[in-house]
Amino acid sequence: MIEARDISVTIGGKRIVSHVDFAARPGEVSAIVGPNGSGKTTLLKALTGELAYTGTATLNGRDLSAMKPVEAATLRAVLPQATALSFPFTVREIVRLGLIGGRSGVLPGEDARLPERALARVDLDGFAGRFYQELSGGEQQ
Known part of the structure; x- marks a missing residue:
């Protein structure tokens, strides 16, 4: 127990x-x-x-x-909810990864505002500057 x-x-x-x-x-x-x-x-x-x-x-x-x-x-097992990142990325940087490679369909002038707009859409607009590793598992999802 x-x-x-x-x-x-x-x-x-x-x-x-x-x-x-x-x-x-x-x-x-x-x-x-x-x-x-x-x-x-x-x-x-x-x-x-x-x-x-x-x-x-x-x-x-x-x-x-x-x-x-x-x-x-030897007494218990742990199955993590998610894999941790090795580098201290902010939430904004993680969202921006979706723009890498030029296949996002976003026009060049739009991409600077897109991470904040995406975060606002999922009620996480106040999280952009936080480190991803500091978020709870639910917030990371």
Whole structure:
């Protein structure tokens, strides 16, 4: 069984997950439900040791923060939601990748504004300057 008590995660000075309690028991189906950007993936990354957290997390009664990664890997498996990028691209740069190669059908004068227009269309217009790696899994999708 995995249990999380009072888990909080702060990234870049911003609290992403705040005082969460969670339990997943063997033989039961557990779900973490919430809108995109609400911290679901961040919570799971904390519980897998990928992100630092405050609070207490245990796996079969043992403190997860005290386990070595190799030891934890023998007790649980992790399937990431998406593959991480190797370079610190902004969201704007990721969207602009769709214009590379000249096959986008966009006229030369239009392409400078297109990433912002595309982001606004999917309600992400405030994200253009953020780093892609800092987005939640839902926001990346």
